[in-house]
Amino acid sequence: MNVDLISKYFTTLTDTQIQHFRALEVLYQDWNQRINVVSRKDINELYLRHVLHSLGIAKIQKFNEGSSILDVGTGGGFPGIPLAILFPEVQFTLVDAIGKKIKVVQEVVDGLQLENVKTLHSRVEDLDEQFDFIVSRAVAAMPTFVHWTKGKVKKDSAHERKNGILYLKGGDLTDELKEYRTAQVFELKDCFEEDFFETKKVVYLPQKFKN
Numbered sequence: 001m002n003v004d005l006i007s008k009y010f011t012t013l014t015d016t017q018i019q020h021f022r023a024l025e026v027l028y029q030d031w032n033q034r035i036n037v038v039s040r041k042d043i044n045e046l047y048l049r050h051v052l053h054s055l056g057i058a059k060i061q062k063f064n065e066g067s068s069i070l071d072v073g074t075g076g077g078f079p080g081i082p083l084a085i086l087f088p089e090v091q092f093t094l095v096d097a098i099g100k101k102i103k104v105v106q107e108v109v110d111g112l113q114l115e116n117v118k119t120l121h122s123r124v125e126d127l128d129e130q131f132d133f134i135v136s137r138a139v140a141a142m143p144t145f146v147h148w149t150k151g152k153v154k155k156d157s158a159h160e161r162k163n164g165i166l167y168l169k170g171g172d173l174t175d176e177l178k179e180y181r182t183a184q185v186f187e188l189k190d191c192f193e194e195d196f197f198e199t200k201k202v203v204y205l206p207q208k209f210k211n
């Protein structure tokens, strides 16, 4: 499986974007041997399990030029790196509490010479910045995540959709989302035909503001 999987679903990629996506394989294989950020099993399926899965967010929301996105608990750079390649005119901040993971992400950013990505070694709770959208995958259950990211979404929207959280989740979310009446769940199996996406979803949670 290779970069063709990405072109299959994103048909208007530029040569630079294709080169960037292609380069990810070598960069991750190299860095993962030194610092394990992607499980061995997954590294063979990097484009499916990490790159295309991350880009599931882009099937739900196109980010406008000049907007700002925070990836919380980015680990090895997912979903932030693939999204930053897809949206070069959007500013991405990738944060993780573990320094060695952020080191790998920074190496990948440097390797691709991505100019729209800032990496931060920090707990998200300690950030004092605001963003249009917060993206994430596999970091915390929604109530904890909402608590950690409180106050970090800009009030004024630069998109038709209200600013908020776009979270890649899997499985049955009934219990986890029961207190979030405004949450919307988008099925990635409606966007991608591979079996991997059968149970995968994007959860959108618009930000609430007190007046």
Ligand SMILES: C[S@@+](CC[C@H](N)C(=O)[O-])C[C@H]1O[C@@H](n2cnc3c(N)ncnc32)[C@H](O)[C@@H]1O
Residues within 6 Å of the ligand: 072, 073, 074, 075, 076, 077, 078, 079, 095, 096, 097, 098, 101, 122, 123, 124, 125, 136, 137, 138, 139, 148
């Ligand atoms: C299971 S990994 C997921 C990594 C990546 N998002 C992915 O899907 O491949 C969870 C990551 O969240 C980070 N993390 C957990 N709590 C955090 C917090 N409060 N602030 C920043 N990072 C956090 C961990 O250090 C870890 O790298």
